[in-house]
Amino acid sequence: MWFCRVGQDLRWSRHGYDIGCLDIAGSPPTKRHFVDVAAVNGRFFFCESNDSLGTLDFHANDASEKPEVRLGAIAVPCVHVPTGFTATYVVESCNDLFLVHIAFHGLCVDRPGELRVYRMDFSEPPAWRKTDCIGDRAFILGKSNFAASCSASGCGLKPNCVYWLNCLSSENSDLHVFGLKDGSSEIVKQFENVVGLRKSWWIVPVVS
Secondary structure: OEEOOOOOOOOOEEOOOOOOEEOOOOOOOEEOOOOOEEEEOOEEEEEEEOOEEEEEEEEOOOOOOOOEEEEEEEEOOOOOOOOOOEEEEEEEEOOEEEEEEEEEOOOOOOOEEEEEEEEEEOOOOOEEEEEOOOOOEEEEEOHHHOEEEEEHHHHOOOOOEEEEEOOOOOOOOOEEEEEOOOOOEEEEOOOOOOOOOOOOOOOOOOOO
């Protein structure tokens, strides 16, 4: 992992980490890596297990020294989602931490079903709270667990919606637009009759 605190650190620093291994039947242990990660108020959060939220902090006394990595975990009640295959994303938005679950019909990644959004409540005890309102914001989700938030009105998007690029399917790369308040779902075809099309990705404006 490479880390640099913009405006404070003098250089990028490289850090190793160990969050255990995946035990897959018939295969040697495979080292786990951070997948769903988001930063809120200078602290990184990642999905560690069904009942805990991992934390990652970088600490340094001054900008000239290499930051020290501190791993931790917060006990969080398990979020109950529909059985079957799901896609998970962690999103930072306006200093809040959100969890997005997309459930599929059976094991078919071409047929996304229910979408749920949860906001982390850090009061004691911490817990994910299901929500159907993110205001004038849009969450945009894509390949490799990419997740970001932006102003819907400022970017010409629908407010209180989740935009998801289906990068899991080998058959299509449709853009799905989920409305949180009314539970609506819209499919936007990017290109028609194009063979061998590579998956799209998001370019997000930076607000200073």
